[in-house]
Every structure is written in C-alpha cells, then in structure tokens.
Amino acid sequence: MESVIGALNLNATLVAQIFNFIVLLIFLRVVVYKPIVNVLEQRQKAIADNVAAAEEERKQAEALRQSYLAEMQKSKEEAQAIIQQATKAGEAQAQQILEAAKAESVRIKDSALADIEREKEKAVAILREQVVTLSIMVANKVVSKQITDNLQHDMVNEFIKEAGDLPC
Amino acid sequence: MRGLEEIHKDLDFWGFLHMGHHGVVPTPIGDVNIKTLVMTWGVMILVALFTVSATRGMKVGKPGKLQLMVEEMFQFLRGLVYENMDYRKGAGLMCLIFTLFIFLLFSNLIGLIPTMMSPTADINTTLGMSLTVFLLVQVLGFKYTGGKFLKHYIQPIPLFLPLVIVEELSKPITLAFRIYGNIYAGEVLIAVLLGMFSLTATLLGGFVASAIWLAFSIFVGFIQAFIFTMLSIVYISLVVAENH
Numbered sequence: 260m261e262s263v264i265g266a267l268n269l270n271a272t273l274v275a276q277i278f279n280f281i282v283l284l285i286f287l288r289v290v291v292y293k294p295i296v297n298v299l300e301q302r303q304k305a306i307a308d309n310v311a312a313a314e315e316e317r318k319q320a321e322a323l324r325q326s327y328l329a330e331m332q333k334s335k336e337e338a339q340a341i342i343q344q345a346t347k348a349g350e351a352q353a354q355q356i357l358e359a360a361k362a363e364s365v366r367i368k369d370s371a372l373a374d375i376e377r378e379k380e381k382a383v384a385i386l387r388e389q390v391v392t393l394s395i396m397v398a399n400k401v402v403s404k405q406i407t408d409n410l411q412h413d414m415v416n417e418f419i420k421e422a423g424d425l426p427c
Numbered sequence: 428m429r430g431l432e433e434i435h436k437d438l439d440f441w442g443f444l445h446m447g448h449h450g451v452v453p454t455p456i457g458d459v460n461i462k463t464l465v466m467t468w469g470v471m472i473l474v475a476l477f478t479v480s481a482t483r484g485m486k487v488g489k490p491g492k493l494q495l496m497v498e499e500m501f502q503f504l505r506g507l508v509y510e511n512m513d514y515r516k517g518a519g520l521m522c523l524i525f526t527l528f529i530f531l532l533f534s535n536l537i538g539l540i541p542t543m544m545s546p547t548a549d550i551n552t553t554l555g556m557s558l559t560v561f562l563l564v565q566v567l568g569f570k571y572t573g574g575k576f577l578k579h580y581i582q583p584i585p586l587f588l589p590l591v592i593v594e595e596l597s598k599p600i601t602l603a604f605r606i607y608g609n610i611y612a613g614e615v616l617i618a619v620l621l622g623m624f625s626l627t628a629t630l631l632g633g634f635v636a637s638a639i640w641l642a643f644s645i646f647v648g649f650i651q652a653f654i655f656t657m658l659s660i661v662y663i664s665l666v667v668a669e670n671h
Contacts (some may be wrong), residue, residue: 270455272551275464277559283471287478292522294482295501298494301487400618 387422394418429622431615440542455547463549470533470546478516478529501525507657511664516571520663523563527556531606537646538614539641541644547651548611550603557599560659568666576666606651613644
C-alpha cells in the first residue's frame with residue numbers, strides 16, 4: 260500500500276483538494292446557483308405567459324373578426340334597404356311629377372280653349388255689329404228716299420233678328 | 428532535444444520547484460504539492476469570477492453573452508441529470524454537478540496556459556473528486572434505498588462481497604485515472620513538443636505542432652470534464668433509482 264501511494268505521488272494534497280472542491284461547491288451554491296435557477300424559472304414562466312397571452316389574443320382577434328363580419332353584413336343589408344327605399348321614393352316622385360305635369364297641361368289647355376271661345380264670341384259680336392251697320396248703310400243708300408222712318412225701324416229689327424240667327 | 432526535467436525547470440516561472448522538496452511542501456496535514464494547490468486556488472478564483480460576473484444583473488428577456496454561456500452549460504447539465512434520474516432527486520444534485528463540471532473544465536484548461544499546470548494533471552485532485560462522488564453515491568444509495576442498498580453487496584450470495592467491493596471501488600479509481608491520464612499526458616506532450624524543437628525550428632514552423640496539440644487539448648479538456656460529470660451522474664442515478 261505504501262509503495263502504491265509512493266508510486267502515485269499520493270499525499271495530503273488529496274485531502275486539501277477535497278476541501279477546496281467543497282469550498283467551491285458551497286460558494287457556487289450560495290452565490291451563483293440561486294440566480295441561475297431563478298432566471299431560468301422566470302424565463303420559463305415568461306415563455307409560458309407569452310404563449311398563454313398569445314392564445315388569449317388570438318381568441319380575442321377571432322371574436323373581433325366575427326363581430327366585424329357581422330357588422331359588415333348588417334351594414335350591407337342596411338345599405339340595400341336604403342337603396343331600395345330611395346328607388347321607391349324616386350319612382351313615387353317621378354309619378355307625382357308626371358301627374359302634376361299632366362294636370363298642368365290639362366289646365367293650360369282648358370284655359371286656352373276658354374280664351375279661344377271668348378275671343379270668338381267677341382269677334383262674332385264685333386262682326387255682327389259691323390255687319391248690321393254695314394247693311395244699314397247699304398239699305399239706307401238704296402231705299403233712303405222711299406222708306407219712312409217707321410218702316411226703316413221695323414226692317415232694322417228684322418235684320419238684326421236674322422243676323423242673330425246666322426251661324427258664325 | 429532536451430529532457431523533461433530540464434524543460435520543467437525552464438518552465439518553473441513561478442518558482443514552485445524551489446519550495447519544499449521539489450514542490451512538495453510539508454504542512455500540518457501532511458505533504459502537499461504546492462503547485463497543484465496554488466493552481467487549484469487560481470481555478471477557484473477564475474470560476475468564482477466567471478460565474479459571479481455571469482450571474483450579476485441577469486436578465487430574463489435579453490441575456491448577455493456570459494450569462495448565456497453559464498445558462499446553456501447549466502441547462503445542458505440539467506438535461507443530462509433529468510434524463511438519468513427522477514426530477515426531485517436530480518434537482519438537489521444540480522449544484523454539485525454544475526460545480527463538478529465547471530471546476531474540472533477550468534482545471535483542464537488552465538494547464539494550457541504556459542507555465543501553468545492543470546490541477547487535474549495531479550492524481551491527488553482527480554482521486555479526491557472521484558472519492559467525493561464515490562462517498563456521495565454510497566450515502567445517496569443508502570438514503571434512497573436503505574437496506575436494499577446494503578443488501579446488494581451480498582447478492583446473489585454473500586460470497587460475492589469481495590467482487591462487489593472491487594466493482595464499487597473500481598468506479599472512483601477509473602474515474603480518477605481516466606481524467607488524470609488524459610490531462611497529464613496532454614501536459615507532458617506539450618512539454619515534449621517544447622523540448623523537441625530548437626528556437627529556430629520553432630520559429631520556422633515547429634510551433635504548428637504545438638498549436639495543433641493545444642487546440643486538441645482544449646477539446647480533450649471539454650471531453651474529459653464532460654465524461655467525468657456524465658459518469659458521476661450515471662453512478663448516482665444507478666443508486667437513486669427506485670427499481671435498483
């Protein structure tokens with residue numbers, strides 16, 4: 260045994276090295292080990308949190324997307340309804356305008372007809388008077404010497420009557 | 428071509444060889460290799476500086492480079508532990524596994540700096556750590572499986588006791604010698620390469636061999652630290668498993 264120890268150069272260094280190693284072990288345990296474990300744990304936790312948060316956010320985004328889609332659908336329908344309403348209103352308005360124009364044209368036509376009638380009557384009356392006057396003047400020239408005032412008066416009346424019956 | 432002794436004397440920049448008897452200093456607890464101890468303290472300080480600066484002002488959202496390094500290392504080791512044993516049992520061991528790995532890694536790498544030496548290039552260091560793991564395995568085995576753990580020493584028949592003891596003891600010994608052999612051999616080859624070429628030859632391209640070997644040693648340093656940690660996890664997981 261002695262010879263083996265001598266050949267291997269074994270001595271008290273062995274004990275000292277065990278002691279040194281234990282000192283280093285205790286030092287690392289006290290000073291270094293905790294921070295490493297802590298930071299690794301924190302990182303693990305942070306990663307887990309991140310994954311959970313990402314999942315949560317994905318869900319929220321999905322819900323948001325759904326609500327947007329629903330809203331879009333709703334607004335599309337609303338727009339459709341508005342367009343339909345507007346079309347209907349436009350048609351109604353056009354109808355109204357058309358009817359008003361028709362009524363206006365009828366009114367204008369009527370008034371024009373009334374004017375024409377009035378003008379005609381006026382012209383007839385003037386013509387009648389002038390014809391009478393003209394006839395009297397002609398008759399007067401022809402029979403001025405033979406007809407008495409009495410007779411003339413009867414003749415004028417008769418003439419006026421006949422002239423009134425004339426179709427104009 | 429110079430001898431190893433000569434090169435080691437040339438490399439003794441810090442004067443460790445002049446302390447005590449060729450670097451072996453008698454103390455109240457016995458003789459100690461002073462260079463190994465000083466280098467271990469250096470490694471401890473470096474580990475402390477590295478981890479403390481990496482863990483001050485840690486950020487969850489945007490980790491710095493150092494923080495990320497330590498975190499990745501920690502998570503890698505935690506993955507290994509959780510693959511091999513129960514979550515609740517593994518969580519308590521994480522600090523030990525992390526310390527083991529980072530200490531061994533820095534120990535392996537510090538020897539690549541000229542005039543420095545890997546604490547793991549001394550069998551005392553590696554054996555000390557593997558014995559620590561060994562004791563832990565025994566204690567945890569007894570704690571988690573109780574009498575069943577003691578019973579496995581005499582199974583299937585009591586005649587097997589010596590065999591099982593040898594089997595159990597072989598674990599820390601192989602663990603210690605594997606990392607010691609790799610790292611010590613690496614340091615020896617560094618010294619040999621330094622002695623092989625004269626200064627002119629080194630400047631004319633002899634440094635390439637050293638550079639390649641140093642690069643490979645970095646790789647070996649990582650691998651050996653990983654293997655030691657991994658095997659420790661496996662040994663522990665074997666005894667804490669319910670269906671032992």
